[in-house]
Amino acid sequence: MTNLTYIEDLSAKAGQEVTLQGWLYNKRSSGKVRFLILRDGTGLVQSVMVKGKIPEADFAAFDRLTQESSLWVTGLVRAEPRAPGGYELDLTSVHPWHLAQDYPIAPKEHGVDFLLNHRHLWLRSPRQQAILRVRDEIIRACRDFFGERRFILVDTPIFTPTACEGTTTLFETDYFGDRKAYLTQSGQLYLEAAAMALGKVYCFGPTFRAEKSKTRRHLTEFWMLETEIAFAELEDIMALAEALICAIIQRVLATRVKELTALERPLGPLEAIQPPFPRLSYTAALERLAAGGHQVPWGEDLGAPEESFLSESFDRPVLIHRYPKNCKAFYMKPDPGDPRTVLCVDVLAPEGVGEIVGGSQREDDLEALLERLEEHHLPREPLEWYLDLRRYGSVPHSGFGLGLERLVAWICGLHHVREAIPFPRLMDRLAP
RNA sequence: UCCCCGGUAGCUCAGUCGGUAGAGCAGGUGGCUGUUAACCACUUUGUCGGCGGUUCGAGUCCGUCCCGGGGAGCCA
Numbered sequence: 463m464t465n466l467t468y469i470e471d472l473s474a475k476a477g478q479e480v481t482l483q484g485w486l487y488n489k490r491s492s493g494k495v496r497f498l499i500l501r502d503g504t505g506l507v508q509s510v511m512v513k514g515k516i517p518e519a520d521f522a523a524f525d526r527l528t529q530e531s532s533l534w535v536t537g538l539v540r541a542e543p544r545a546p547g548g549y550e551l552d553l554t555s556v557h558p559w560h561l562a563q564d565y566p567i568a569p570k571e572h573g574v575d576f577l578l579n580h581r582h583l584w585l586r587s588p589r590q591q592a593i594l595r596v597r598d599e600i601i602r603a604c605r606d607f608f609g610e611r612r613f614i615l616v617d618t619p620i621f622t623p624t625a626c627e628g629t630t631t632l633f634e635t636d637y638f639g640d641r642k643a644y645l646t647q648s649g650q651l652y653l654e655a656a657a658m659a660l661g662k663v664y665c666f667g668p669t670f671r672a673e674k675s676k677t678r679r680h681l682t683e684f685w686m687l688e689t690e691i692a693f694a695e696l697e698d699i700m701a702l703a704e705a706l707i708c709a710i711i712q713r714v715l716a717t718r719v720k721e722l723t724a725l726e727r728p729l730g731p732l733e734a735i736q737p738p739f740p741r742l743s744y745t746a747a748l749e750r751l752a753a754g755g756h757q758v759p760w761g762e763d764l765g766a767p768e769e770s771f772l773s774e775s776f777d778r779p780v781l782i783h784r785y786p787k788n789c790k791a792f793y794m795k796p797d798p799g800d801p802r803t804v805l806c807v808d809v810l811a812p813e814g815v816g817e818i819v820g821g822s823q824r825e826d827d828l829e830a831l832l833e834r835l836e837e838h839h840l841p842r843e844p845l846e847w848y849l850d851l852r853r854y855g856s857v858p859h860s861g862f863g864l865g866l867e868r869l870v871a872w873i874c875g876l877h878h879v880r881e882a883i884p885f886p887r888l889m890d891r892l893a894p
Numbered sequence: 895u896c897c898c899c900g901g902u903a904g905c906u907c908a909g910u911c912g913g914u915a916g917a918g919c920a921g922g923u924g925g926c927u928g929u930u931a932a933c934c935a936c937u938u939u940g941u942c943g944g945c946g947g948u949u950c951g952a953g954u955c956c957g958u959c960c961c962g963g964g965g966a967g968c969c970a
Contacts, residue, residue, distance in 0.1 A: 492926055
């Protein structure tokens with residue numbers, strides 16, 4: 463009976479009578495010709511009703527329909543060059559399901575605070591739908607990338623007994639009244655254990671940071687893709703990160719141009735993302751910074767202005783490797799060629815986005831790792847299980863983590879990571 | 895935690911030198927046989943973020959607190 467269809471499939475149904483289910487995006491009237499613009503999550507389509515060619519009750523339903531009312535309609539699919547999607551619907555019946563109350567988000571301009579307070583409704587807007595579709599595609603591209611390379615997905619815990627690295631602020635929670643638990647800031651240490659079991663592994667899950675950061679690059683809850691590979695050295699994971707980023711960009715360009723266009727994201731800069739990516743040692747980066755007027759003493763970490771300068775210097779991501787030891791985490795392995803530095807890499811995205819990947823070769827020697835723990839004033843006892851990995855068949859191994867929202871923000875050309883996640887958690891925003 | 899900017903109608907904002915509150919949009923009513931954030935006419939809507947102070951008089955000046963935005967620090 464009913465030819466139930468999604469809007470994105472209308473082009474295959476030209477000339478047929480179909481049924482659409484969705485919501486009213488907008489309506490316009492010119493008296494006896496009335497237009498309903500419908501959305502169903504797959505697209506927008508304009509439908510037309512003419513007085514006398516549709517039952518009078520259906521024609522009159524137009525007056526009651528408010529923005530975002532839910533409804534189902536039937537009509538004839540007709541090619542229409544003037545329509546944005548190329549097709550229009552000549553309505554034969556209109557059935558409201560629910561008449562929406564005054565919808566707060568008009569198809570007009572709104573401020574950020576207002577929109578974030580209505581995030582549950584803001585998601586319905588075409589722009590937010592486009593972002594979420596790109597995010598979905600990026601996630602699938604990541605899973606495919608690792609799956610095709612025979613990596614095994616290993617889920618790491620979200621409750622942890624201690625900090626993975628003692629330095630950062632963790633969200634603390636009560637654990638059955640007598641203990642504290644912390645929300646994870648990284649799955650890495652657990653992933654190292656998994657790599658010793660399965661060889662090549664990755665995890666993908668939420669990460670929590672209680673830092674009081676108020677910038678367009680920070681969320682308190684974000685999603686991180688992490689990988690860990692037994693027998694891999696720094697150069698191996700640098701090549702892997704490069705291949706991963708290229709694969710993701712290629713996938714999005716192959717499947718989500720419509721969404722990128724809706725976001726007014728220029729495609730040129732994305733099409734330029736091809737291997738090889740430039741590689742700069744920290745020391746070489748300092749020289750480049752000095753030449754650009756940024757004086758940084760050797761041994762100091764790079765700040766946000768320096769990262770922006772470097773990322774804007776190239777038309778593709780740049781890999782900065784071998785930072786000074788004191789800037790980085792305890793588990794990173796010193797460079798045998800220069801023990802003042804560690805075998806680590808940060809990937810900075812172009813267009814001023816900044817760091818999207820951080821990784822390193824891990825210290826695999828038990829004694830050296832114990833020394834690093836002492837240098838960082840970290841307690842040994844809670845990490846004994848991690849030290850076991852260096853007692854039972856230790857091997858060289860390396861891995862990296864990729865911040866999903868920063869990647870989504872870069873690819874979509876967003877100004878702020880808060881639009882790159884469905885329900886952003888920020889320092890001063892926990893709802894909706 | 896620090897620095898900068900902001901808070902006026904449901905939304906986006908204007909409000910001059912301190913003189914008693916405005917526009918557009920949304921909502922409502924009517925009109926229009928091809929509209930594209932449709933248009934035209936008419937029309938409802940205010941704890942000017944809170945508290946205190948100066949003043950004959952405060953949206954406007956001062957103090958303080960709250961909330962939001964941008965940035966820094968921090969941050970695989």
